[in-house]
Amino acid sequence: MPNDSKSKSPDVPSDWTPTSWRSRPIHQQPSYQDQAELTRSLATIASYPPLVFVGEVEILRLQLAEAAQGRRFILQGGDCAERFQDCNPEAITSKLKILLQMSVVLSYGARQPVIRIGRIAGQYAKPRSADTEIIDGKTLPVFRGDNINSFEPDPDGRRPDPRRLTQSYYAASMTLNYVRAMITGGFADLHHPENWNLSFVSKSSHRQRYEQVVANIRDAVAFMESFGGVREETLGSVDFFTSHEGLLLGFEEAMTRYVPHLGRYYNLGAHMLWIGDRTRSLDGAHIEYFRGIANPVGIKWGPTADPAEMVRIIKALDPRNEPGRITIITRFGASQVAKCLPLAIDAVRQAGLNVLWSSDPMHGNVIKTKNGIKTRDFDAILSELKACFDGHKKHGSRLGGVHFELTGEDVTECTGGAEGIGEQDLSRNYETFCDPRLNYSQSLEMAFVIANIMQVNHQDTAE
Numbered sequence: 001m002p003n004d005s006k007s008k009s010p011d012v013p014s015d016w017t018p019t020s021w022r023s024r025p026i027h028q029q030p031s032y033q034d035q036a037e038l039t040r041s042l043a044t045i046a047s048y049p050p051l052v053f054v055g056e057v058e059i060l061r062l063q064l065a066e067a068a069q070g071r072r073f074i075l076q077g078g079d080c081a082e083r084f085q086d087c088n089p090e091a092i093t094s095k096l097k098i099l100l101q102m103s104v105v106l107s108y109g110a111r112q113p114v115i116r117i118g119r120i121a122g123q124y125a126k127p128r129s130a131d132t133e134i135i136d137g138k139t140l141p142v143f144r145g146d147n148i149n150s151f152e153p154d155p156d157g158r159r160p161d162p163r164r165l166t167q168s169y170y171a172a173s174m175t176l177n178y179v180r181a182m183i184t185g186g187f188a189d190l191h192h193p194e195n196w197n198l199s200f201v202s203k204s205s206h207r208q209r210y211e212q213v214v215a216n217i218r219d220a221v222a223f224m225e226s227f228g229g230v231r232e233e234t235l236g237s238v239d240f241f242t243s244h245e246g247l248l249l250g251f252e253e254a255m256t257r258y259v260p261h262l263g264r265y266y267n268l269g270a271h272m273l274w275i276g277d278r279t280r281s282l283d284g285a286h287i288e289y290f291r292g293i294a295n296p297v298g299i300k301w302g303p304t305a306d307p308a309e310m311v312r313i314i315k316a317l318d319p320r321n322e323p324g325r326i327t328i329i330t331r332f333g334a335s336q337v338a339k340c341l342p343l344a345i346d347a348v349r350q351a352g353l354n355v356l357w358s359s360d361p362m363h364g365n366v367i368k369t370k371n372g373i374k375t376r377d378f379d380a381i382l383s384e385l386k387a388c389f390d391g392h393k394k395h396g397s398r399l400g401g402v403h404f405e406l407t408g409e410d411v412t413e414c415t416g417g418a419e420g421i422g423e424q425d426l427s428r429n430y431e432t433f434c435d436p437r438l439n440y441s442q443s444l445e446m447a448f449v450i451a452n453i454m455q456v457n458h459q460d461t462a463e
């Protein structure tokens, strides 16, 4: 850490250090029995190379600033909780594939470049609603993510283990290495709809409309490719960014690095981080940590948040009111969005804040089936999204992005969609350790529906 305070940029608050969060009240942290082992693990992580490069974070920041000005659209998505066992070529490939394919469809609908941000290469730790749970009559510490304890319901496995932190660094770096290799090696050729699995289209009542979108994308890609040079620039390679919830502050501190030529601190464990709905208290440790790092920051905004308090939080994190610094990710739920969103938009507007708005239509729409399985329904997710597009438009604002929990695999965790997954199908391939994710077809279908909403919005504006 630098001891020359003169080399610091004025962006770094004078009373902030990468450890200043330690004196604030903190939520959602594991209690480790072996503090010496924890200190060793964190020191090891702090000695390792960053996972991302500061120049990449700066590119994302500029792109998000453009999105805040209405010139780009964000797609953020991936697992609720990444699992160590998913650090394998198939799972990584299919996640990248679905995100790239969705981004092509969204870009077509938005008529804008899409910023792709994975919930990947670090999305391990989970906030939980209770510290313990009862399984087969036994009370156990709750599962908090693969970087903390084991999903297996046994007392030893559920004990927080600091060695899992170093393991999460390795899993994140292997995942990111493979993502980077695929992108530079030409995997982005997946722009071609010929390579997509579109079987859901034939099952949808909107079949004709979707077929038309596919045909238009195919034409647009062929047209672009007919200009050799343009292809390289626009289609052959793509930007892809990583993100995770900045929950476990010991780990995040270890990934925080001072960048001398900019005079700022960056979290170089991911390009973007977000603050969860359960850890965003104004005087708490999380806001303290985040106000000192220069990365773009997402803030979840749920139905229990007080708009005036949210304004104070945004100001604490972004005193310079820079477009692109803050992305607000609303997650009100389909039944509350109509009530909560206008209040949020008004509060932010009255305070004159430059934020970028995204919608997470997943976390407000979790339900339990009669058999106690956690699920989300395609139509409820869609209903929240539509209400966000409409609500922003009606209030003179703009929805600039979407945030999903999804996977490229053929899981059965969410109900609905053209393939008609019902409650009785959920047990067929229910894999998630945490929240239910859209599967490949549901995700791609969601992108088609959103593209359609955005196209209709363009037409309305043009009329």
Ligand code: PEP
Residues within 6 Å of the ligand: 080, 127, 245, 275, 276, 277, 278, 300, 301, 302, 331, 363
């Ligand atoms: C999440 O994004 O996985 C999450 C826990 O969200 P929230 O903080 O909005 O509940």
Ligand code: CO
Residues within 6 Å of the ligand: 080, 081, 363, 405, 434, 435
């Ligand atoms: Co989740």
